[in-house]
Amino acid sequence: MLKMFKTVEGQVESIEQPQEDCWLCLCQPTDVELATVSQETGVDLADLRAPLDDEERSRVDVEDDYTMIIVDIPTVEERSGRDWYETIPFSIIVTENMIITVCMQDTPILHPFMEGKIRGFNTFMRSRFILQMLYRNATTYLRYLRIIDRESDKLELKLRHSMQNREILMLLELSKTLVYFTTSLKSNEIVMEKLNTLSRIKQYEEDADLLEDVITENKQAIEMANIYSQVLANMTDAFASIVSNNLNNVMRIFTIISITLAVPTLIFSMYGMNFQDGMLGMPFSDSPWGFVIVVVSSMVLAGVVTWFLTRSRLFK
Structure with a gap:
């Protein structure tokens, strides 16, 4: 257009x-x-x-x-x-x-x-027009950087109770954006420094302060992008560790349940074996209360194992 x-x-x-x-x-x-x-x-x-x-x-x-x-x-x-x-x-x-x-x-x-x-703004004052556009560009970077900072704060709140990868991937996307911003802002800074020494474009006396403001805003945007990038990098690493730790906690619970269930499973599997007549049978196999005794004993033993595992240093 x-x-x-x-x-x-x-x-x-x-x-x-x-x-x-x-x-x-x-x-x-x-x-x-x-x-x-x-x-x-x-x-x-x-x-x-x-x-x-x-x-x-x-x-x-x-x-x-x-x-x-x-x-x-x-x-x-x-x-x-x-x-x-x-x-x-x-x-x-x-x-x-x-x-x-x-x-x-x-x-x-x-x-x-x-x-x-x-x-x-006047179209015939071309050097000032250039600086005004560069100033608007720098302020736009600053505005988007503040939006990115607010987005990272929202993601931080979600990550406190999340075990999914979606929020971490979004943090990585924001980190990549900040890298692009930093690279572009540094390239723009080189262009502004060259404009400061370019005599071909007519400079007005009032433009000196405007050029200084443009350079200042651009440097501030670079500084903010670097700070936010470091914060996001640290946040990503921290929450990746948190998600991994949450997963370890879940696996710890599953391990305790598996070991606890292995005890009665072992007992019941032995009582399920067939024995020949006349041979020594399993304990309580001839008692009318044998089944109840075995079940209760298995539950008590499983409870003892669970109590021990939950307090063991290996599962803390």
């Missing part, structure tokens, strides 16, 4: 044709839209396609007529009724008279710009 915007008297307006100092927004673009933008702006078609590759790395490329900035942005994907977080490439291409953004998905990072909700 191709959308075009331009700031007119402080208001963001949608336009139908590319104009000077406008913003071309490509979200989930078609081949026809990419070819049209490439023909009208002079941007290489390969550069326009670059952020459509999931594996594209964050970088800054300086060409003759334009500068391309690629960063990783967070996105939400719904799977099995749950929200999972990942990162995708996002491209900002700055030419002499316009700015172009390309993304494989419709990202909520750009919605406030389209709706004119960003204070001080």
Whole structure:
């Protein structure tokens, strides 16, 4: 989808044709839209396609007529009724008279710009526009990290009374997401450091504080991602041990029951043997109360064995 915007008297307006100092927004673009933008702006078609590759790395490329900035942005994907977080490439291409953004998905990072909700946003102030988008990107990372932290707290409560693998697998998925976030944020940090020294893009005096805020927010996101990643790793190991310990407790109970039942089983199996006439029979075999005596004796002996096993150090 191709959308075009331009700031007119402080208001963001949608336009139908590319104009000077406008913003071309490509979200989930078609081949026809990419070819049209490439023909009208002079941007290489390969550069326009670059952020459509999931594996594209964050970088800054300086060409003759334009500068391309690629960063990783967070996105939400719904799977099995749950929200999972990942990162995708996002491209900002700055030419002499316009700015172009390309993304494989419709990202909520750009919605406030389209709706004119960003204070001080002007399409002709391209360097500030870049920093404003990078700032929104960093704050979006922070917001998703807080959501992930709350999700891990909910999983922690479930794992306290759970012996299933589902919650632990979800923790592992969150841990993997944090690894992706950390890697993407560090790559974005390198891009921001290069932007700080890039003289090709015009810098406004007011942008110095904004750039500092962007770098600060990005570093804070990196720090939070590292902390949450360590917490999740420790939590995963701890609850894996808890689940294993719960399983051991169950096996302990089953072992005690098995040994206890083995005692009367042994006695009854011996009394079930056939003996020839005239040979020495089993005790109480000639007594009319023999069956009752054997059953009661077996139950008493089984109770003694159970009492001993439950207090034995081997089964604690």
